[in-house]
Amino acid sequence: xxxxxxxxxxxxxxxxxxxxxxxxxxxxxxxxxxxxxxxxxxxxxxxxxxxxxxxxxxxxxxxxxxxxxxxxxxxxxxxxxxxxxxxxxxxxxxxxxxxxxxxxxxxxxxxxxxxxxxxxxxxxxxxxxxxxxxxxxxxxxxxxxxxxxxxxxxxxxxxxxxxxxxxxxxxxxxxxxxxxxxxxxxxxxxxxxxxx
Numbered sequence: 001x002x003x004x005x006x007x008x009x010x011x012x013x014x015x016x017x018x019x020x021x022x023x024x025x026x027x028x029x030x031x032x033x034x035x036x037x038x039x040x041x042x043x044x045x046x047x048x049x050x051x052x053x054x055x056x057x058x059x060x061x062x063x064x065x066x067x068x069x070x071x072x073x074x075x076x077x078x079x080x081x082x083x084x085x086x087x088x089x090x091x092x093x094x095x096x097x098x099x100x101x102x103x104x105x106x107x108x109x110x111x112x113x114x115x116x117x118x119x120x121x122x123x124x125x126x127x128x129x130x131x132x133x134x135x136x137x138x139x140x141x142x143x144x145x146x147x148x149x150x151x152x153x154x155x156x157x158x159x160x161x162x163x164x165x166x167x168x169x170x171x172x173x174x175x176x177x178x179x180x181x182x183x184x185x186x187x188x189x190x191x192x193x194x195x196x
Contacts, residue, residue, distance in 0.1 A: 037113055047100060053097070056094070057127075060131065063090075064094065064131075067090065073087055078138070103149070104122070105152045116160075120168060124153050
């Protein structure tokens with residue numbers, strides 16, 4: 001065997017080692033990215049399940065609409081220096097929810113979270129709608145960049161929901177039959193509550 005042939009084998013062997021190393025590095029990076037996404041998703045999910053966050057969501061769903069009818073409350077949203085000790089905890093609840101969704105939107109926009117996975121996990125569009133009036137008032141002073149990533153996320157979710165109006169259950173897949181023995185009784189009760 002000539003020296004040139006040995007040199008060719010050595011070069012080819014070196015190429016194989018470098019290619020295998022590069023492939024292993026790519027696989028490792030993919031696993032690391034997936035692991036980081038899972039960690040971020042779990043942290044967000046844990047945040048949304050904490051009692052103080054659930055309390056904030058309850059306030060937003062049930063009491064915020066009524067609070068926004070108060071001109072003094074609206075003034076305090078627009079003018080942070082005027083926030084009273086009574087309204088401070090309420091505004092902090094609103095900000096906690098909005099800021100979490102703002103962070104989620106940023107992570108998705110930057111590519112750190114998988115968009116499809118996030119769309120299926122959280123119905124952010126609902127909370128954007130509930131917080132729309134508050135956001136409009138806060139943006140009077142804060143500008144349109146206030147919660148812009150939350151808005152971006154809400155638009156993504158709205159588009160995703162329009163694309164998947166019946167969810168993402170695989171087409172053609174057999175479904176489980178659900179029995180609803182209380183349907184007639186509950187419908188009758190709801191009808192009795194609706195009539196004065």
